[in-house]
Amino acid sequence: MNAGDRVRVERGDVTHEGVLMPSTTESELVVKLEGGYNVGVDREAATVDVLDTDVYAVGTAGDTESGSEVAFDDDLPTVALISTGGTIASTVDYRTGAVTAQFDAEDVLRAVPDLAGRANYRGRVVANILSENMTSDVWQELAEAVREEVEAGADGVVVMHGTDTMQYTASALAFMLDTPVPVVFTGSQRSADRPSSDNVMNAVCAVEAATADCAEVMVCMHAGSSDDRCALHRGTRVRKNHTSRRDAFETVGAEPLGHVDYDAASAEESGAVTFHADHTARGENDLRLAAELNDDVELLKFTPGMDAQRLERLAGVDGLVIEGTGLGHVHTDLVSTLDEMVDDGTVVAMTSACIEGRVCDRVYDTGRDLLDAGVVEAEDTLPETAYVKLMWALANRDDPAATMGESLAGEATDRSTPWQA
Numbered sequence: 001m002n003a004g005d006r007v008r009v010e011r012g013d014v015t016h017e018g019v020l021m022p023s024t025t026e027s028e029l030v031v032k033l034e035g036g037y038n039v040g041v042d043r044e045a046a047t048v049d050v051l052d053t054d055v056y057a058v059g060t061a062g063d064t065e066s067g068s069e070v071a072f073d074d075d076l077p078t079v080a081l082i083s084t085g086g087t088i089a090s091t092v093d094y095r096t097g098a099v100t101a102q103f104d105a106e107d108v109l110r111a112v113p114d115l116a117g118r119a120n121y122r123g124r125v126v127a128n129i130l131s132e133n134m135t136s137d138v139w140q141e142l143a144e145a146v147r148e149e150v151e152a153g154a155d156g157v158v159v160m161h162g163t164d165t166m167q168y169t170a171s172a173l174a175f176m177l178d179t180p181v182p183v184v185f186t187g188s189q190r191s192a193d194r195p196s197s198d199n200v201m202n203a204v205c206a207v208e209a210a211t212a213d214c215a216e217v218m219v220c221m222h223a224g225s226s227d228d229r230c231a232l233h234r235g236t237r238v239r240k241n242h243t244s245r246r247d248a249f250e251t252v253g254a255e256p257l258g259h260v261d262y263d264a265a266s267a268e269e270s271g272a273v274t275f276h277a278d279h280t281a282r283g284e285n286d287l288r289l290a291a292e293l294n295d296d297v298e299l300l301k302f303t304p305g306m307d308a309q310r311l312e313r314l315a316g317v318d319g320l321v322i323e324g325t326g327l328g329h330v331h332t333d334l335v336s337t338l339d340e341m342v343d344d345g346t347v348v349a350m351t352s353a354c355i356e357g358r359v360c361d362r363v364y365d366t367g368r369d370l371l372d373a374g375v376v377e378a379e380d381t382l383p384e385t386a387y388v389k390l391m392w393a394l395a396n397r398d399d400p401a402a403t404m405g406e407s408l409a410g411e412a413t414d415r416s417t418p419w420q421a
Contacts, residue, residue: 002112004223006052007031011045015144018404021115023377072120077211079119080157081148084169085129112203118268119156121205122149131162131169131187131328136391139172140291146173147289156182160409163187163240166219169236174217174409175392178288184209185235186220189246198222198246204228205260212273214259217409222246223259231256232275233314236385236411246252252382253356253413256324292317294394299387301353302330310405311337317388319347319400322375323383328352328359329366335373342374349390349404351383358412376401379412 001007001020009016009031016039021030029041029048072078115121128132128144144379147155157179161169170185177183188199188204198221208221209232217235224247233251242248251257254361258275265272297319299311311334314320320341324330328350330338350370352359358380369375378386386404389411391399407413 001048001050002360004053005050006050007209008049008140009312010047010049011041013145017051028128035240048415054273071077076118076120077140077155078153079121079210080146080152080154081121081123081160081209082142082145082149082157083123083125083160083164084127084134084138086159089333107246112200114200114204114266115207118204119211122152124149129162130145131165134162134165134169135192136172136293136295139169139176142169142294143173143289143291144175144178145178148285150179150181150287154181156184156207156212158210159185160203160208161185161187162188164219166249166390167238167240167272167382167384168218169408170217170238171200171388171411172382172392174411175389176289177217178285179217180215180283180287181219182210182212182282182284183235184220185218186233189222189244189248198227201227202230204265205262208260208265208272209258212258212275213282214275215282216255217287219249219255221249222408223256227262229262232260232273233346234257234279234410236409237382239384241380253380268355290392292395293391295391295392297387297394299323299383301383302334304331304336306331311341315341315344315346317346318379319349320420321351321378321383321386321390323353324350324359325353326368327363327367328361328377329364329370331364332369335369338352338370338375339373347376347390347394347401349378349386349401351378351381351386353383356380374401376404378404379407380413 003020005020016031016033018031018033019321021032021038027043029043032038059221063096072322080341081175124145127138149157166185166187173183182315184206186202188197190197202221209218209220219235219238220230223229223231229299233249233256235334238249239252240248241250255276257277257279261272296317298314299321301323333359338348359377361371361377390404393403397403
């Protein structure tokens with residue numbers, strides 16, 4: 001009897017059927033019921049029958065510490081499933097009652113049996129952390145892992161990631177990696193032990209997207225509050241806009257790249273994935289990795305009355321992204337300090353605190369003064385994306401300041417137009 005088996009548990013006159021989950025204690029069994037709830041059962045007080053071991057088993061781990069493989073079917077595409085941790089790869093610690101990141105990639109397959117039969121899976125763990133603990137070093141390890149999986153023949157890559165910092169990591173990979181296949185980030189807002197968990201639908205839709213005709217870094221998450229479809233967001237244009245809603249992620253300033261119809265995906269029908277916007281086609285790019293990053297970059301949000309000392313404490317950094325007001329402004333008293341920083345070699349890029357629209361420092365005097373000081377406009381790039389982009393540009397481009405005004409991975413649009421869903 002192993003985690004992932006379908007079991008019937010009888011204790012007295014109560015019978016439970018479900019999937020046997022990993023347990024943190026020797027004395028209890030944990031069973032996931034059909035409704036999504038988990039139930040803990042005293043092993044000594046229960047009789048357990050294994051109903052099925054084939055459907056939910058995911059294969060035997062290989063000999064390497066970083067990866068595992070599942071038996072292959074030549075008729076199916078190959079998807080590399082990379083785990084970094086987060087809620088989608090989390091379970092409840094029954095000792096503390098807290099949600100902890102402790103599943104590896106194979107455990108995700110056991111926990112989401114709906115993934116079986118959709119693809120051949122190669123699983124590997126890059127990190128096992130909650131996303132607030134993500135670092136640029138892990139971004140680089142992840143980018144290298146994706147490169148290795150694509151080189152080894154993966155038809156697509158799904159990255160399991162915590163939602164809180166997913167937009168940063170997706171942006172990082174979009175800049176570091178030219179990919180000929182889809183690289184799809186997914187996660188869940190609610191852990192697998194909750195009936196309202198979004199982990200199954202997001203994972204299934206992400207695998208569908210990973211086998212589609214697209215060669216971009218995308219984020220696949222619920223498109224609405226219902227379990228009907230997932231949106232596919234470009235990795236450099238997506239933002240988490242709600243703390244707990246299942247449809248927390250939105251493409252800013254445009255329509256999502258596409259959607260995955262969950263009913264069609266569940267029925268394994270063709271046409272489950274639909275693209276609405278221009279995107280890079282599968283095979284259009286050659287595989288290339290430029291994973292170097294410069295960590296000496298700061299992201300500063302301007303607030304009314306900000307003292308110049310806030311900026312002076314950042315003197316000497318290699319890069320600074322400012323989240324300015326409206327069209328991209330700060331208090332006029334700060335312009336001279338920014339001028340000195342640029343003269344000393346700091347690349348300073350301006351973004352806007354507004355959710356949509358682009359910076360334009362040629363309209364008002366303050367903006368013109370900022371341009372004269374050498375501050376560069378980051379167009380309509382999101383502040384978080386601009387922060388990651390500047391880390392990459394400083395390490396990989398001869399003129400990182402000019403690079404901040406270019407669009408490398410769809411992070412800046414050609415022109416801003418009003419858009420409504």
